[in-house]
Amino acid sequence: MVLGRRESCGGKLVTVTESGGGSSHGAPIIETKGISKQWGSVHALHEVDFAVYPGEVVGIVGDNGAGKSTLINIIAGALHPTTGSIFVDGKEVHFKTPTDSRDAGIETVYQDLALAPDLSIWANLFLGREITKSGPLGWIGWLDRKAMIEQAVKDLDRTQIRISSVNQRVGRLSGGQRQAVAVGRAIAWGSHVVLMDEPTAALGVEQQARVAELIRTVATHGVPVVLISHNLPQVHAVCDRIIVLFRGRIVAEVRPQDASIDEIVSYITGSSTVKAAE
Amino acid sequence: MALAGTKKKPEVGVGVARDEEAKESLFQEFLGRIGQFWTLGVLVALIILFGTIAPDMYTEAAWNSTSSYAVEYLILAVGETFVILTGGIDLAVGATMGFSGMAGALVMSNLLANGANQTEATILGIAMMLVAGMAIGFANGLIITKLKIPPFIVTLGTMTAIMGGTDLLNNGGEVTNLTNFMGSLGSDTFLSGWLNYPVVIALVAAVLASLTLSRTKFGMRTYSIGSNEIAARRSGIHVDRHLIRVYVISGLMSGIAAILITANLSSANATTGTANDNLYAIASVIIGGASLFGGRGTILGTFIGTSIIAVLETGLVLANVAPFWQEVAIGAIIVCAVAIDRIRVKAGTD
Numbered sequence: 029m030v031l032g033r034r035e036s037c038g039g040k041l042v043t044v045t046e047s048g049g050g051s052s053h054g055a056p057i058i059e060t061k062g063i064s065k066q067w068g069s070v071h072a073l074h075e076v077d078f079a080v081y082p083g084e085v086v087g088i089v090g091d092n093g094a095g096k097s098t099l100i101n102i103i104a105g106a107l108h109p110t111t112g113s114i115f116v117d118g119k120e121v122h123f124k125t126p127t128d129s130r131d132a133g134i135e136t137v138y139q140d141l142a143l144a145p146d147l148s149i150w151a152n153l154f155l156g157r158e159i160t161k162s163g164p165l166g167w168i169g170w171l172d173r174k175a176m177i178e179q180a181v182k183d184l185d186r187t188q189i190r191i192s193s194v195n196q197r198v199g200r201l202s203g204g205q206r207q208a209v210a211v212g213r214a215i216a217w218g219s220h221v222v223l224m225d226e227p228t229a230a231l232g233v234e235q236q237a238r239v240a241e242l243i244r245t246v247a248t249h250g251v252p253v254v255l256i257s258h259n260l261p262q263v264h265a266v267c268d269r270i271i272v273l274f275r276g277r278i279v280a281e282v283r284p285q286d287a288s289i290d291e292i293v294s295y296i297t298g299s300s301t302v303k304a305a306e
Numbered sequence: 307m308a309l310a311g312t313k314k315k316p317e318v319g320v321g322v323a324r325d326e327e328a329k330e331s332l333f334q335e336f337l338g339r340i341g342q343f344w345t346l347g348v349l350v351a352l353i354i355l356f357g358t359i360a361p362d363m364y365t366e367a368a369w370n371s372t373s374s375y376a377v378e379y380l381i382l383a384v385g386e387t388f389v390i391l392t393g394g395i396d397l398a399v400g401a402t403m404g405f406s407g408m409a410g411a412l413v414m415s416n417l418l419a420n421g422a423n424q425t426e427a428t429i430l431g432i433a434m435m436l437v438a439g440m441a442i443g444f445a446n447g448l449i450i451t452k453l454k455i456p457p458f459i460v461t462l463g464t465m466t467a468i469m470g471g472t473d474l475l476n477n478g479g480e481v482t483n484l485t486n487f488m489g490s491l492g493s494d495t496f497l498s499g500w501l502n503y504p505v506v507i508a509l510v511a512a513v514l515a516s517l518t519l520s521r522t523k524f525g526m527r528t529y530s531i532g533s534n535e536i537a538a539r540r541s542g543i544h545v546d547r548h549l550i551r552v553y554v555i556s557g558l559m560s561g562i563a564a565i566l567i568t569a570n571l572s573s574a575n576a577t578t579g580t581a582n583d584n585l586y587a588i589a590s591v592i593i594g595g596a597s598l599f600g601g602r603g604t605i606l607g608t609f610i611g612t613s614i615i616a617v618l619e620t621g622l623v624l625a626n627v628a629p630f631w632q633e634v635a636i637g638a639i640i641v642c643a644v645a646i647d648r649i650r651v652k653a654g655t656d
Contacts, residue, residue, distance in 0.1 A: 136540075141537075142534070142536060142537040143534065144533035144538065144601065145533055146530075146601035146602050147526070147529060147530055147601075155530055158523045171522060171523060
């Protein structure tokens with residue numbers, strides 16, 4: 029069943045790539061309507077309408093406390109909206125836990141990467157979704173290591189992540205390689221959307237550039253990427269569309285070719301007023 | 307590794323593989339290569355050393371004394387390995403063994419005294435030992451996960467309470483009226499006296515535990531929780547439920563150890579299950595290369611750790627060294643084990 033989902037994810041990639049390219053065309057893969065989140069009298073999010081289309085990279089920027097993480101956590105199922113609804117492929121969903129969101133094909137790359145350093149690369153890719161042998165051995169949870177190792181090699185190949193052996197322990201990898209494994213895992217399982225929370229915060233300049241390339245690669249495969257980052261030059265260079273949050277509201281939605289970094293900064297700080305994408 | 311399709315733009319690949327991995331000095335590389343097997347070297351060296359000082363080391367009597375001593379610690383240490391791999395600790399393994407043994411022995415002797423037959427008394431008594439062990443493990447796991455109290459504190463508390471409980475069960479007395487089965491379990495031997503049931507049972511338990519940890523989903527998740535609990539939670543693993551199961555396994559091992567020690571002594575004794583049992587079980591795991599922070603360790607390592615402690619015990623006696631030196635030696639080996647582990651981790655060779 030697990031493998032089946034991966035295959036169907038592969039099938040989806042092809043169709044999406046064919047129709048993809050233009051970012052705002054076609055039906056949105058994920059859409060939020062009127063999402064608000066309140067903690068007591070604090071409004072973290074205010075009536076946020078947000079959509080992600082096939083094959084695009086969407087950047088979410090904003091100052092600390094603007095609501096970026098709240099929005100991403102709601103989509104990832106880690107938080108529940110006070111009001112509003114979320115649609116995946118046009119169908120309304122109710123995520124009770126992060127697992128529900130993942131089951132809907134939404135994968136998150138967390139800032140801390142969420143890798144187990146003592147486990148091998150392949151084990152990290154399959155943690156929580158292990159492939160077990162069929163038959164009686166499977167009933168006691170006997171792992172099908174061969175299948176997982178083969179699949180892990182394929183997954184990492186697809187994302188052009190070069191690692192000498194998937195049997196290495198993650199703890200022995202460099203920061204960039206760990207990042208690559210975390211991103212590779214999200215891409216392998218994220219059949220609908222990959223959410224990335226500050227994916228390059230801990231990386232050097234060269235590695236940041238590599239992750240940016242990787243994000244583009246993912247999107248050209250048809251799976252949209254939602255990128256949260258403080259790194260404005262990177263967001264500007266990588267994203268098809270940039271959404272600016274200010275005090276829990278979307279105050280601007282721009283294409284990088286239409287807005288300079290300085291302009292985006294002025295939306296982030298609230299010194300410029302609302303501007304729509306088109 | 308095959309990299310079909312990436313030839314055109316190799317600069318895209320994230321993470322340069324080789325050069326970043328290979329910054330190791332020769333000494334670090336050496337430590338990396340011998341890995342956990344340095345403890346095996348220590349074990350072999352001890353056997354040869356004691357054998358040279360006291361040739362009696364290689365007799366059947368010495369072997370039986372060593373193995374029967376090792377059996378109890380091996381089973382406790384196997385359970386402890388699961389717990390330590392998750393980053394926890396179970397200080398109550400010995401006390402649980404003592405309590406379960408006493409509870410089961412009381413069931414046996416009371417049933418026999420009330421006219422039950424041998425088979426019934428044996429089955430119910432053994433079942434009592436296993437259930438009591440698992441129940442204590444379950445309670446530990448529940449308190450640790452639901453009340454979010456550190457395992458060290460919880461099991462320190464249960465250890466103390468259970469030791470008192472063992473005394474309360476029979477007013478501190480001994481139970482000797484056990485079933486015939488228990489007697490033969492402890493005394494029957496085969497292979498002309500070189501092997502007995504407790505040794506076989508302990509080895510089978512160790513092999514099963516090793517396979518569980520290295521080859522099953524349960525094992526992989528056990529390592530993952532100790533390695534990065536948050537990552538495990540985000541992977542959709544029910545960490546609390548898993549931890550409770552791990553403490554139940556630890557309790558079950560204490561129950562099995564209770565059966566074997568009761569059979570060995572042909573009695574249940576309120577003084578069984580001292581703090582030393584807990585410490586030697588933990589020491590076995592640590593000498594075996596497990597990290598107290600979780601995520602690293604193997605049953606094979608634990609087996610070697612237990613063997614070192616047992617060989618020291620027999621060897622020092624045969625070499626006419628005061629037994630107090632045993633504790634000194636074990637202490638020194640624990641510190642060495644952790645120190646060498648640190649060097650290896652620092653070197654990134656493990």
